[in-house]
Amino acid sequence: xxxxxxxxxxxxxxxxxxxxxxxxxxxxxxxxxxxxxxxxxxxxxxxxxxxxxxxxxxxxxxxxxxxxxxxxxxxxxxxxxxxxxxxxxxxxxxxxxxxxxxxxxxxxxxxxxxxxxxxxxxxxxxxxxxxxxxxxxxxxxxxxxxxxxxxxxxxxxxxxxxxxxxxxxxxxxxxxxxxxxxxxxxxxxxxxxxxxxxxxxxxxxxxxxxxxxxxxxxxxxxxxxxxxxxxxxxxxxxxxxxxxxxxxxxxxxxxxxxxxxxxxxxxxxxxxxxxxxxxxxxxxxxxxxxxxxxxxxxxxxxxxxxxxxxxxxxxxxxxxxxxxxxxxxxxxxxxxxxxxxxxxxxxxxxxxxxxxxxxxxxxxxxxxxxxxxxxxxxxxxxxxxxxxxxxxxxxxxxxxxxxxxxxxxxxxxxxxxxxxxxxxxxxxxxxxxxxxxxxxxxxxxxxxxxxxxxxxxxxxxxxxxxxxxxxxxxxxxxxxxxxxxxxxxxxxxxx
Numbered sequence: 425x426x427x428x429x430x431x432x433x434x435x436x437x438x439x440x441x442x443x444x445x446x447x448x449x450x451x452x453x454x455x456x457x458x459x460x461x462x463x464x465x466x467x468x469x470x471x472x473x474x475x476x477x478x479x480x481x482x483x484x485x486x487x488x489x490x491x492x493x494x495x496x497x498x499x500x501x502x503x504x505x506x507x508x509x510x511x512x513x514x515x516x517x518x519x520x521x522x523x524x525x526x527x528x529x530x531x532x533x534x535x536x537x538x539x540x541x542x543x544x545x546x547x548x549x550x551x552x553x554x555x556x557x558x559x560x561x562x563x564x565x566x567x568x569x570x571x572x573x574x575x576x577x578x579x580x581x582x583x584x585x586x587x588x589x590x591x592x593x594x595x596x597x598x599x600x601x602x603x604x605x606x607x608x609x610x611x612x613x614x615x616x617x618x619x620x621x622x623x624x625x626x627x628x629x630x631x632x633x634x635x636x637x638x639x640x641x642x643x644x645x646x647x648x649x650x651x652x653x654x655x656x657x658x659x660x661x662x663x664x665x666x667x668x669x670x671x672x673x674x675x676x677x678x679x680x681x682x683x684x685x686x687x688x689x690x691x692x693x694x695x696x697x698x699x700x701x702x703x704x705x706x707x708x709x710x711x712x713x714x715x716x717x718x719x720x721x722x723x724x725x726x727x728x729x730x731x732x733x734x735x736x737x738x739x740x741x742x743x744x745x746x747x748x749x750x751x752x753x754x755x756x757x758x759x760x761x762x763x764x765x766x767x768x769x770x771x772x773x774x775x776x777x778x779x780x781x782x783x784x785x786x787x788x789x790x791x792x793x794x795x796x797x798x799x800x801x802x803x804x805x806x807x808x809x810x811x812x813x814x815x816x817x818x819x820x821x822x823x824x825x826x827x828x829x830x831x832x833x834x835x836x837x838x839x840x841x842x843x844x845x846x847x848x849x850x851x852x853x854x855x856x857x858x859x860x861x862x863x864x865x866x867x868x869x870x871x872x873x874x875x876x877x878x879x880x881x882x883x884x885x886x887x888x889x890x891x892x893x894x895x896x897x898x899x900x901x902x903x904x905x906x907x908x909x910x911x912x913x914x915x916x917x918x919x
Contacts, residue, residue, distance in 0.1 A: 633852075796809070
């Protein structure tokens with residue numbers, strides 16, 4: 425529609441595919457929406473799509489002023505532009521025409537501290553602000569994403585009815601909730617993406633083991649992942665993996681997946697997650713391993729060279745000899761269990777990072793509710809998130825998913841298969857850094873006593889950092905060298 429007869433309920437600026445799709449989703453739910461983009465052709469394109477997709481109540485505008493003034497007060501304007509300075513530029517252009525009580529909602533993958541800075545800056549003009557994580561990609565934006573809005577509660581209340589209609593719908597409600605104050609919405613989306621990195625890495629390792637140790641074809645892999653998607657692993661990522669294995673290459677013979685260059689791209693949210701984990705002293709080894717693998721995947725030429733050099737140095741491939749005597753059926757079932765157990769550890773790490781940040785910032789995050797809004801629309805949507813939701817409902821102060829009674833039982837039941845897969849991969853020379861990191865995390869976390877006593881003794885010896893004892897309170901320092909010399913002298917005397 426071209427000219428708006430009445431004021432729009434909401435506005436959206438930034439009409440790349442995500443912005444267009446979200447705007448069309450809002451319009452399709454019956455909320456009149458104004459749209460704006462600096463490049464006017466994008467406005468025309470979106471207006472045309474609204475016509476083609478069902479005469480939707482979407483209205484194009486060509487200047488920031490005209491756009492802002494077309495929206496009913498208190499105005500709510502969603503911006504979907506590239507994170508960083510483009511967001512600041514868009515805010516500057518729009519806020520000139522906005523009035524106190526109006527609200528800006530940034531739907532990009534923004535660094536949470538930028539959102540907290542902008543909350544302060546726009547509040548000087550009396551404006552409200554939300555930083556809203558949006559997950560689900562282009563399809564999610566059009567048909568129902570998972571939404572993670574944080575910032576002004578009043579701003580959320582102003583558009584709650586719209587967000588609840590636009591979000592993905594699951595049996596226990598829409599996949600949106602008010603996350604908390606400040607940059608909490610962006611932070612939660614960042615951790616969602618970190619968990620997504622871990623999930624994708626673990627799935628790729630399952631593929632690697634099944635293909636190279638199990639000798640499975642793409643047709644067989646497609647079937648296996650489809651079958652897994654009917655059980656405990658049912659999820660968007662498992663489902664699309666099955667689909668990927670079925671696609672034939674239309675430029676040459678064989679399957680497309682085998683022709684794709686093994687270099688993984690990234691936008692930065694995974695790196696931020698690992699940096700935040702380090703800042704907060706939270707162990708997130710599975711997510712960190714997935715990030716390291718993306719870095720190593722980028723060294724394609726170095727890896728090809730290393731393969732040649734080490735082959736000449738006498739390194740033999742063990743995969744072939746191991747694959748000969750393998751029981752395929754058992755391997756497939758073992759890998760399924762290893763993937764599930766590894767995944768629990770990865771989610772546990774993500775949730776623990778969220779909890780540490782929530783405590784630091786006073787956000788009071790509701791972890792059961794986060795798991796619930798991730799059940800639909802988003803990239804990590806999975807049946808198993810319902811179990812995570814229930815675990816936090818049983819115990820909101822759960823120290824780790826690993827010690828929830830139900831998950832603990834599942835980990836114990838699967839650990840033998842998990843160890844077999846990791847052991848087999850190590851013997852075959854196939855790297856499974858995500859599964860190994862998850863298993864090491866599990867084995868470290870479940871041990872009441874670790875060799876950290878030796879590390880602390882070393883720190884005290886060379887840096888007088890002191891140590892605590894297990895049998896009495898207080899901190900202690902020992903002159904280790906002198907004591908060792910005394911002991912040596914005693915041993916010498918005995919000899």
